[in-house]
Amino acid sequence: MTKKLFAGLTALCCMGTLMSAFPVRAESDFNPDEASCFFIVDGTKNNSTILKWWYYGENYIYGDILQTYPKESFSYGDVLVYDGEFTILETYPGQLGGNPANLRKVGTCEDFFVLKELTVTSAEMTGIDFKFGEFQLTDAEGTAYSYSQDYTSVDYQISLEQAKIGDVYTFACYKQKALLPLAAAASVLMEAPAETLTPDGDADGSGKLDILDVITLNKAILGKGELAPDRIAYIDFNQNGVPDATDSLAMLKKIVGLL
Helix, strand or coil: CHHHHCHHHHHHHHHCCCCCCEEECCCCCCCCCCCCEEEEEEEEECCEEEEEEEEEECCEEEEEEEEECCCCCCCCCEEEEECEEEEEECCCCEEEECCHHHEEEEEEHHHHCEEEEEEEEEEEEECCCCCEEEEEEECCCCCEEEEEEECCCCECCCCCCCCCCCCEEEEEEECCEEEEEEEECHHHHCCCCCCCCCCCCCCCCCCCCCHHHHHHHHHHHCCCCCCCHHHHHHHCCCCCCCCCHHHHHHHHHHHCCCC
């Protein structure tokens, strides 16, 4: 995952090493075509502000996730520049080195970028210990766009985690890049939430919890069997979305009356 998400950083080799000071053009009359890079407020995580750092390679614009300290005056979709020089610490998410007070809001996505309605054409979720979504979208003219969201490292105000093919989102777009979703179509926003189930341990769908359910789960964990997709919610006691040994132990406790 790290290689994938930091692949774009290799494009900086022609502009200096990752840890070197990186100058940012800071001016009141901001123009993304003239700035060497800019930041967009992408979300939050653990009381920190998450930024997407957009910078230029040869004939391409790259985006990487950065974490910085809280800044109450910043909101989702704000466009920022950094007054002075900064460094990027090679962690994941990347850490913005420098003084966060030097980040300055120059406007919002609506001020600088084209807003387009993009239709989801492919939605792929990957990862076991992490959750990462890759989405392919097209505009009304058939131009292709791509967008990614990392649900492990960022809490998004507008999430595409439940997006389906055919769903429409309004995106801020720049140089054929989908920068940030700004709104979801009514069909997405009004979609009824999935029914919340209370796990009862019934892994085999027999209508009751017994040792056979534990065996069914353990076989699936060991790769010697499969769980019906519609039964996973009934055994997910720790609510992590993945059947595991913790769920198996919870089922045993429930059988003997300890849960």
